Amino acid sequence: MSTQLLHAPEAEIDRIERAATEVAEPEDLRFYRRREGRAVAGVAGGLADHLDVRVLWVRIAFALLAALGGAGVAAYGLLWAFGQQAPSDRPAPEVGARERQQAFGLVAVGAGLSVGMGTLSGMVNAWVAGGIGVALVGTALVWWEADQAQRRKVKGALLGGGRAAGLRVGAGALLVVAGIVIFLLRSIGLDQVQFALLAVFAALIGVGLLSVPWWLRLVRDLGEERTARIRTEERAEIAAHLHDSVLQTLALIQKQSEAPREVLRLARGQERQLRSWLYGPAGYGARPGVPEDTLSEAVNRIAGEVEDTFAIKVSPVLVGDCPLDDRLRPVVLATREAIVNAAKHAEVAEVSVYAEVEEDKITVFIRDRGKGFDPETVPGDRHGLADSIHGRMERHGGAVRLRTAAGEGTEVQLHMPRTKVSP
């Protein structure tokens, strides 16, 4: 089959896909935090990209601003909180080792400047600054973990990132608490700290209780959103399958409408494929729990193969089923040979296959209503019936009966005793 046959539908699909990308094209001018090559949260890098200046200048600006009563730190925090992380498909700039060192250096300088200037100006004393610093580091740790979680695209919860993530979040929380305690210890007396902590806990519990409905709704919305996404994905998968199989076959059929045999072959092949896709791995009337390699599966499979190869219809009917063993495989092969013979010589459009599994034996009938033949006149060089069917069956303890006459069709009967009675 030439690819030219598929030309029309493919061109159509191309056009649709191009139209879709064109719609999504307008350039995105929003501020994004950098995903790669970042020292803390990618704010400086993102800002540099956004303003189209060098990262180094942005970082120096932040560090210097940090000296002005911590304004740089605050600005950084706000941009972190409100700036979105860049989507993963945005191109990331190359970052050298030198730039990284500079970045970390400037972070240290900024931190030092903010603490140092604060202490010098007497606005805050060292203890308070230390407390705030520790709390800030803790906050940064938790936020950073949240960014990581988003990067991993963890489905659902914020804390869904394994033990390491939990540890990081815990450590961050601990640092924040420690920072606050240090701060409180210096600002107020020890006895008041107890009271303050109690008040804080009481407030937290109150807020927690009040916000329960909101949390519940959040969780439910999340669940609904996930269900919707799964449904969409499923629909997309079905659409993709139909596109790859049914639509392509229909396109081929339209192109070949003047070749009925070819159309029939395509239609039958497609029908079988769709059925096995719809009704599960065992094909027709899939029965769950039947072990993988069974007689029914094997017979359905060979029927399909012959259909595809010879453009005829093979309709297998199976009664009972059993796993394939060493005595049944020759039966399946002999069945295949008999169907192929019918397809080649009988000049019919349909071959019926009937296989029955009984407790002590297996019987297979392969029948066509074709022209039939006289077994006595088959030339000696034809090995199909003699070797592939008779020989194969008899070697394994089975028997073959043949009913045919010129003009009256052919029926091959295969009998094979079963090795063991089914439990």
Place this chain on the structure above:
Amino acid sequence: MSAETPAGKPRVRVFLVDDHSMFRAGVKAELDTITDAVQVVGEAGGVGEAVAGIARHRPDVVLLDVHMPDGGGAEVLRRVRATDTDVVFLALSVSDAAEDVIAVIRAGARGYVTKTISSAELVTAVLRVADGDAVFSPRLAGFVLDAFANRPGAAPINDPELDLLTPRERDVLRLLARGYAYKEIASELFISVKTVETHVSSVLRKTQMSNRYELSRWASDRRLV
């Protein structure tokens, strides 16, 4: 339009139920061109429409699609047969999964053929069910044999009259499953075609009435029983 065929037998009045109008048109055209013995008197594309149409036209045979919105062929069978048990149904479907086939048979259809059947065979099937006989596709015969098989560990038989097939019925079913026509079965078993028909009708009755586990399970997969 005459109600009599040249042979003097009244024409079989057929009603088509299928949710694909293209398919209805195709079957109608085929039946009109290849035979005088049947006459399409009406058609419907949905369950409600079908129930109303069957009540109005009172056809001899309803060709019934299994898969339709609003409950499918089984729902049509249930609603029509609640008031009128004379109408004969022949199920016509693309699906030959056991649940579908057994479900419509147990809901009261007198036969089951797949849509890939040739037009001549369809006419034969219509005439056969119109005469009160049953029509078994090879695969349906296979399913029934399977359902009535005596496997070790199967559920105990409550009613031997309904839950077991006679050896003769089994022979007939086997030949049906092997793709034999009624005439061929008759000559193979040295019995008359009429006897073959009797055996098949008896098997149909057992399939519809028996409480064998396989049958009720297949039917209950379509919430029918």
